[in-house]
Amino acid sequence: MSPATLPSRHSIGEDVYGALLSDLIALRIPPGERMSVDALARHFGVSQTPVRAALIRLEAEGLVAKKFNSGYSAAPMPSGAYFRDTYAMRRLIEPEAAALSAGRMTSAQKKDLARLCSEMEALTKGDTLANYGRFAQLDGQFHALIAGACGNAIIAETLERLYAHMHLFRLRHHTAVAEEAVKEHLLISQAIADGDVEHARSAMQAHIDASCQRMEPFFRVLA
Structure with a gap:
């Protein structure tokens, strides 16, 4: 080495x-x-x-x-059942967390959310393989910031314990995954910045569904 x-x-x-x-x-x-x-x-x-x-x-x-x-x-790659269960959990709580955050997030938190979006977008322009770990970190921070701002500590703690983003990015490296996620994050961030509760909820739901569709073919084959 x-x-x-x-x-x-x-x-x-x-x-x-x-x-x-x-x-x-x-x-x-x-x-x-x-x-x-x-x-x-x-x-x-x-x-x-x-x-x-x-x-x-x-x-x-x-x-x-x-x-x-x-x-x-x-660590071994988590099982396909783990990924299915993770998405099921995220569908239950993350759209509601986004909706709650849209009505509660401070100006400083909104700026942080926009900054994370900008940093992730910048990473898609460079060496995506080299930047992939950093992108996964920022992706996790994006979702954690929303959960932390929703006012429900149980939601925030539950999502923190999943470490879903770290494991998901082990499934597949592809530029399109990051680029598509950035577009979806921008829609979520804008809805929260606007204080649009319903749009924040639906944008997060759409993001999780789209992420599952992107990744499902890769975790389906896992035992």
Whole structure:
């Protein structure tokens, strides 16, 4: 494994986390592959501390598994049933979260939502494979911001525990997936910015349905 060059972001730990996230989502680290702390530290040219911190974070998000006496490995791909159940849950609660947020979101939160849309759109213009992990992060932040602004802590906590976006982007890498998601996010963001409750609800419902249609052929074949 040749040395990797990490982009400057917030910290070494954040850089290592972002690089590993991108590799896991793009399947450059395939499910089941062992992830040695020592080898990763040498690969990134850092100490073991930020590598361990990144792996612990990725383990909490379900992308990395740790077994006693055998260390870390890339988590198996979730089953098709997991993805079907995830979409069923999202259909039940995310449209309502968007509707509630349209009537409650502050001006600062609306600006943050618009910023996330702009950042995701910019990522679709560059090296989409390299940017895919970052796009998945921003996608998750977009949905988490809406859920967090809806005023219902149970909705926000439920969606946070799913880590749905991280796993979904492992299913398929394709530019069209990101581009289509950006268009749908813009419609949701605009409806919330306008305070249009019903439009926010329907735009989120349409987004989740469209996402399921895009991904279903890929999770259908999973056991």
